[in-house]
Amino acid sequence: MSAVTQAKPLFKTVRRHNAEGGQGWAALLFLAPTLLGFAAFYIYPSVRGVWLSFTDWNLLSEPEFVGLGNYAELAGDPLFWRSLLLTGYNTVLNLAGQLSLALLVAALMHRLTKSVVLRATLLLPWLVPNVATALLWLWLLDANLGFVNQLLDAMGLPTHGFFNSPGEAMPSIAAVTTWASVGYVALLLYAGMLQIPEQVYEAAAMDGAGEVRTFFRITLPLLRPVLALVLVVSVIGCFQIFDTIAVTTKGGPINATKVIYYYIYQEAFTHFRMGYAAAMALTLVLIMGALTYLQMRLMRASNSDLG
Template identity: 55%
Template sequence: MPNEAREAPSWRKREARVAFVFLAPAALGFLVFFAWPMVRGIYLSFTDYDLLTAPEFTGLDNYDRLLADDVFWNSLWVTLQYVLINIGVQTVVALLLAVLIHRLTRSVVIRGIILLPYLVSNVVVALLWYWMADFNLGILNEMLGWVGVDPQGFFGDPDMAIPTIALVNVWRHMGYTALLIFAGLTMINRDVYEAAAVDGASEVRIFFRITLPLLRPVLAMVLIITVIGSWQIFDTVAVATQGGPVDATRVVQYYIYDQAFTRFDMGYASAIAVVLFLILAGVAFAQLKLMRAGESDQA
């Protein structure tokens, strides 16, 4: 017994050293690429910094300027429109896809096909849809012409640009989101479905009374991931519209980029980034609380 007692702490120390070796690269990457840039960005938000000269501390000037910046508030509103369209459509479509896969087939091939758009680069997807939606030569307008509809300026019309960008990204991300939801569906005990079927419950009733309640923790996690990702929309806007027409697609991320690397106003760009971080933190916290993500209805 005494020998075993002495060996136990030694074994735990060796295990801790091995764990540290495996965790060290990830911890170092987090400190270098996330923690330090975040701290640096918060500091720069209180300065006047143009990338060429040393930062000059200005206190809350950048935040005062932000409150009176109509372009910033417009970018926030445009981003919110994008998020509502993108997340609303994407969640519904992905949920239906996941349920269909779960109830009808679990083919790996079908799952791979659904995931294919997500594996394509954001820039490539943006260019592809930009060409397909071209007013004069795009295949989408060509197809509309077959049914007697006039050509549409998908990316050039201020009223259509944001919905178009949102739906393009729905097409790209819905497969990945569907597979996340599908993973949650596989954790639901099939006996529950069999019992409901024996009781004569319809598929619609099973979906709303069994699937959705038991899927709530997974849906909460998926929504947090997708909402945060949607607020960070940049690539499609940068490639297809550059914030136009008339600021109709100037989302917050593109406005930050424009201030930092076009106007070289890094201090003000950092202040906008800090405000965006606070917004995302608040949204994520609200989602966790409202959807009770830490609770499960499965017994």
């Protein structure tokens, strides 16, 4: 075999490596704007937030390093722990309402109708900005002039101060956020149900299984990876609730709805304690990371029974 013939595979390999290298540089060039934006708006603020959590900064003077002072104060702050408990309470209320209603709606769509118009209608409340949704329900549930209380009064039923009562304020907030999100969650679950083979349902029908038994024995177990995703996203969204609180109750009455995000906002931009607010935010990130990890592990989100 000649030397020229032996060299041809080598030349092909070199050209292929050069082509791959050129494509890599081209890909990096196209990704550069996104990477720069990610570094400027995510990485840098995150690193700076970690640094500020160890300082006593009031926005007006230079940050003063205080070490673990903010975290020591945080550990003994009853309002911080109360706000965490209120956030957890809101999360439980939302998950109970969202998942139960969304599973019911998704199952009905999957078994009875696959109307595109119905799916688009379900998504409309989720597309409305949260501030507009909160204002709408603030007017509807107003203690004096709200349509809901007017309707209750016309029916001879007692009226309610939905956002003014310490016992009713948080359930009312949870009901508003559930109304806004249940359609979106239902569509996610419905998309997961579409991945379940029809042969499974046909076999269950041949065995005499009814709709309720089929749902709990087939649909729900096979929907586990999608349920894990929905659960993680819903928990994160519930912990991030802010705009609905800011528009309706502003943390009241008597701190009955002062969730963790609103407390962080008040400490940062009302009391100008940016260092303390950064410490609370970083603690919340660690808590959310631990919760997400536990949820993914306990629900075995990476494994599907359809495989």
